[in-house]
Amino acid sequence: xxxxxxxxxxxxxxxxxxxxxxxxxAYLKLYGKNKREMFGGKLLTFQKWPAIQKKxxxxxxxxxxxxxxxxxxxxxxxxxxIMEEGKSIYNQREFDEYRKTVQFDxxxxxxxxYLERKKVQQENYTGWLSLEPPFQEVLKGIRQFISEGLxxxxxxxxRREYIADTFLPQYFNIKIDQDDILDFSFxxxxxxxxxxxxxxxxxxxxxxxxxxxxxxxLELVHALGINVVLAxxxxxxxxxxxxxxxxxxxxxxxxxxxxxKIKKCFADK
Numbered sequence: 179x180x181x182x183x184x185x186x187x188x189x190x191x192x193x194x195x196x197x198x199x200x201x202x203x204a205y206l207k208l209y210g211k212n213k214r215e216m217f218g219g220k221l222l223t224f225q226k227w228p229a230i231q232k233k234x235x236x237x238x239x240x241x242x243x244x245x246x247x248x249x250x251x252x253x254x255x256x257x258x259x260i261m262e263e264g265k266s267i268y269n270q271r272e273f274d275e276y277r278k279t280v281q282f283d284x285x286x287x288x289x290x291x292y293l294e295r296k297k298v299q300q301e302n303y304t305g306w307l308s309l310e311p312p313f314q315e316v317l318k319g320i321r322q323f324i325s326e327g328l329x330x331x332x333x334x335x336x337r338r339e340y341i342a343d344t345f346l347p348q349y350f351n352i353k354i355d356q357d358d359i360l361d362f363s364f365x366x367x368x369x370x371x372x373x374x375x376x377x378x379x380x381x382x383x384x385x386x387x388x389x390x391x392x393x394x395x396l397e398l399v400h401a402l403g404i405n406v407v408l409a410x411x412x413x414x415x416x417x418x419x420x421x422x423x424x425x426x427x428x429x430x431x432x433x434x435x436x437x438x439k440i441k442k443c444f445a446d447k
Contacts (some may be wrong), residue, residue: 180385180444181375182323183360185368186334186341188391188412190316190350196309198241199227200298201254204290205262208255208283216261224305237261246413247273249394250335250366255287256280269417270394295340307349313411317350319437324353328444329379331358333371333388338363369398376402387443389430393418396427405443409436 187193199222206221217234220226231238244257247270256277260267267273299306324330332354334341338361345352360371368390376383383403390396391413396406408414408422410431422429430439 179329179379179381181329181331181379181381181387182320182440183331183333183372183375183386183388184316184320185388185390185392185395185409186332186336187310189313189389189409190320190332191310191312191344192412193310194242194245194413195238196306197245197254198238199309200291200295201258204287204294205255205258207290207294208287216258224302242413244273246270246392246415246418249392250362251291252284252288253277254291255284256282269415292337292340299340303343307344312344312350313433313436315433316436317352319440320352322437323440329358330354331360331375333360333368333390335362335366335368337361367398368395369402372399372402372404387440389436389440393422393427396422397425400425400427407439407443411435 184190187197202217203221206219216237217230222230240261241257244260244267247267248254248257253273256273259280259282260276265276267276295306320330330352332341338356338359342354342356342359344350345354360374364370364374368388372383372386372388375381375386384405387405387407388396388399389407389409390399391409393408393414396408400406407428407430408419410419410429411433414422419429419431428439428443430436
């Protein structure tokens with residue numbers, strides 16, 4: 179048996195706008211409306227969203243520039259705080275150092291973030307889904323692998339309950355068993371998810387291939403002896419791509435590279 183483990187945010191979907199929308203509202207509720215200046219200091223709504231995108235292009239670009247460094251949902255709150263403070267962060271090391279030293283209620287933001295996501299999904303699920311459009315070539319590749327008999331699992335820092343329905347026939351139309359969506363309950367270290375897979379399916383680590391857009395996740399997973407691929411079509415920076423190649427990690431630069439890169443990942447073993 180061979181398993182393909184696929185990250186969700188940044189590999190299957192482009193969730194940068196969704197995470198901005200949800201994290202801004204959660205941050206606003208955490209600190210209070212009178213202490214928040216970004217995006218007009220008001221809650222984002224679908225009605226206001228088109229105008230917000232036009233008016234705050236630079237702020238959205240600022241947010242997007244920080245997106246490559248997040249490891250889990252709490253880091254979306256850190257991005258909001260960094261923006262509020264007007265700080266400049268240029269690499270993963272600086273982001274991680276800021277995370278260690280900043281005073282921030284990680285747990286409360288985490289809870290508010292998921293409450294806000296649930297609220298938005300319940301109010302307008304298709305509207306929420308429009309904030310994180312899928313990478314169509316990746317969906318196509320996953321369907322192809324499943325048709326070929328490859329076991330595909332989702333290895334995410336997201337919550338299963340908020341992404342499981344996206345795989346239904348009316349949306350992505352991909353058959354993924356609920357138990358094969360490994361989520362944040364395993365923690366931020368995705369190597370723990372991989373250890374779970376190895377134990378559950380009783381296979382060698384070399385028979386697992388993992389693709390993620392976050393280099394730090396790949397480094398932890400690769401240390402187990404698992405094959406890894408960096409997804410380069412979404413958030414990975416040019417430096418992260420360079421570092422990945424220096425470490426010998428294959429790079430799938432475009433979403434069209436998803437299928438052939440993963441195919442080669444298994445063929446080489």
